[in-house]
Amino acid sequence: MNQMALPLQWPADPRSDAFLLTESNRMAARMLEQWQAWPTMAAILTGPRKSGRSLLARIFAAKSGGTIIDDAERVPEVQIFHAWNIAQAERRPLLIVADSPPPRWQVKLPDLRSRLANSSLAEIGPPDDELVAGLFEHLFERRGLDARPDLIEWLTLRIERSHLSVIRAVDMLDQGAMERRARLSIALARSTLIAAGLIAEP
Numbered sequence: 001m002n003q004m005a006l007p008l009q010w011p012a013d014p015r016s017d018a019f020l021l022t023e024s025n026r027m028a029a030r031m032l033e034q035w036q037a038w039p040t041m042a043a044i045l046t047g048p049r050k051s052g053r054s055l056l057a058r059i060f061a062a063k064s065g066g067t068i069i070d071d072a073e074r075v076p077e078v079q080i081f082h083a084w085n086i087a088q089a090e091r092r093p094l095l096i097v098a099d100s101p102p103p104r105w106q107v108k109l110p111d112l113r114s115r116l117a118n119s120s121l122a123e124i125g126p127p128d129d130e131l132v133a134g135l136f137e138h139l140f141e142r143r144g145l146d147a148r149p150d151l152i153e154w155l156t157l158r159i160e161r162s163h164l165s166v167i168r169a170v171d172m173l174d175q176g177a178m179e180r181r182a183r184l185s186i187a188l189a190r191s192t193l194i195a196a197g198l199i200a201e202p
Contacts, residue, residue, distance in 0.1 A: 038119075041094060
């Protein structure tokens with residue numbers, strides 16, 4: 001079976017996408033890698049916004065030859081129903097990417113609801129410390145910002161455990177460094193992120 005390219009290191013070109021693999025998403029990646037063992041030729045992938053779920057889905061499609069329905073809650077249910085049936089008929093895997101699985105995803109079409117209930121589920125969890133640190137390093141590098149290890153460690157210990165919080169913090173620090181014409185530092189991060197409400201007062 002082909003192995004999925006899930007690099008722990010950043011690509012040579014920092015503008016390229018990379019899926020960072022840690023314990024918070026390893027089980028989801030492994031389940032998609034083993035698509036040939038699914039009970040049906042369809043699975044649901046869920047995870048927080050900005051968790052890399054769409055990128056993981058694209059890696060899956062490239063490696064398996066399968067198809068993707070992204071943001072499934074916003075796609076007509078009849079379209080998903082027909083795609084599910086086609087996947088079974090053609091034995092070509094279908095990955096349905098959603099914010100959450102049924103029943104939290106309230107599917108109205110009974111036939112689709114029963115099919116989704118029989119589909120495999122891969123879930124990306126909230127980021128762990130390793131992933132938070134990796135995201136900070138990756139995002140800073142993509143923007144050409146010099147973030148030293150002590151700053152990465154400081155941020156990892158203090159930021160809320162969510163992908164969106166990490167991205168927002170990098171946005172704020174990028175803007176703050178530019179406005180002050182200063183290098184990234186713990187002092188700059190402290191004042192910027194406290195003012196933005198992203199970390200609490202010490």
